[in-house]
Amino acid sequence: MDNLNSSNTSSLDHTSPDSGRLISSIVLGLCCALGLPGNIAVLVFILRGSSRRPNFTLCLILNLASSDILCLATVPMWIYSLLHGWTLGSATCKLATFLLYLSLYANVLTVTLLGVQRYLQVLYPQMWNRLGRKGKAALVLALWGLACALTAPAVTTRYVGDGELKCRRHSESDAERVAVLILETFLGFVVPFFVLVTSYCCLHRRLTRLVTSVLVAFFVLWVPVHIVNMVDIAGMVLRASRPEASAVLLRHRSAAARVVRSFTFVNSCLDPFLYAFASRRNWN
Template identity: 20%
Template sequence: MADVDLDHLANMTTGGSVITTYNYDEEEILMCTKIDSNKFGDAVVPIFFYLIFTISLLGNGLILFLLLKFESIKTVTNLFILNLVISDLLFTVTLPFWAYYQTHGWIFGEGLCKVASSTFYIGFYSSILFLTMMTVDRYMAVVHAISAARTRKLMYVYLASAVIWAVSLLSTIPKLILYGTRSDPFYGTLCVETGYKMETMQWWEMFGYCQQLLVFFLIPLVVILYCYTLIVIKLYSTKMNNKDKAVKLILLIVLAFFICWTPFNIILFIKAQNLYQKYEDANCNNTIDYVYFLCRNIAYFHCCVNPFFYTFVGTKFRHHLASLFGNWIRRGLRYRHPSLSSRTSEYSPQTIYE
């Protein structure tokens, strides 16, 4: 199936205004060229991908720097944050390739096609699982504080992280095997799932939809809702100060996850339902393609939201930021006004932001 989109958004499906015939692994298949939706994708997708790449790289890169400079990595929370940052960065670094590919075709060779697609999905899947695991960890620390004090050890983080990376890697193996390059008369060289009979490709595509919907959306969503609901109940049953702020943060985290991921997965569910009908459909409906482009970009933007919710809202990381930028400001003042060095040295990082 000719496809310049990473998530199986067919540039050419059956039916529609422009019909052409392709030989797909010795099978002739009637396809249609979705010219309007493809032009829309060419205009919108690269802008979003480059924007997400820039924001995510800056946000997650800053968190990584703060962790390494100011924090001890060997704590439960920081190890989970480190893994989440690595997941988001793995996902992020591939976006420029897909942005360029959207408008110019794949020029990077078959080997990089497999590597880029696998890296993308490893980061994509592991990020969702680490978010879910961090929610479970917070639930254990708040709701079951006594038992968590005994079980929240470094070995627990290492084991959970190893399982998450293993699941993400195993879930990506079909992409590594199936993805490859082939030439297309309309779009040049494509990086797509190719090389097998149509029935085989449809089976793997349906498997991918089910895997995404169940393992990487419904189960995480249920776990997140369950854990945060009990955390909120626990907070309101205690005499904790600033509990309202904590609850608001929890609601924002859940709301961000729901808003970013639900529309995208609803579209995938619709595409899964239409999978076996689209090659027989006489009408080339572009509406789902437009919605897909937008919903997918919203979902991918969640990797930019993670740094804010899971670190920058915390007092500790805000202190680190104040210390970091405060040091830069003091150095700049000393460089421009050497006479101020004795006065600026009196201030600690604490006093700069207070």
């Protein structure tokens, strides 16, 4: 996720070719144009189609659509910064970063909770039913609370430097940056993906088509982002002992970041089709 604004080369880096910034802006614009109506349609479809209180699965899908809308709502600011630099000040930089990371973490945690919920409903229904309405509401509140907590490192280290036109991370040291990237990769990808795979493998052949789509989409859209994070970490770790190798890694990392940074927004476009529009047949 840090590929959206890195301390080395970012989407806001005006040393990159104009064509690269323009292509990135077009991709982000398409994500916003397709994803916002799709997720809004999900909200309308579920809220209007539910004559009674939605079940917990539909609540999670509403949660997912809400986090996607929040994510895509920040796109105009990132497009503006790509084309004109960040001229909106440090406070807006922190606010935009908070909204973006909050929505991304809420998205990942919601997808993970969907897998856990389905696992418990199928294999341990009595345990799941014992939670009751209050217990399930507490799960959703805890999800957003955890998303806020995970967002804190990105927000506290992000600001606009003096004379800069970039909303980016400013770390006190390489060690601090490495620690934040490891935290983001571990909690934002490794743990959720492990929980999803474990939950769905325990269901064996049930929900096969939807499960396959969920796992493939999660892996394809998130693993490139965290691979780039790992390359970034390797480059910083090798900076002192092998500066030439470090420079090569960081250069390749910067080039790859221009490609993978849009994947997080593509994910928000695909969610309505993966979860909501398949929900009536597969999740109810």
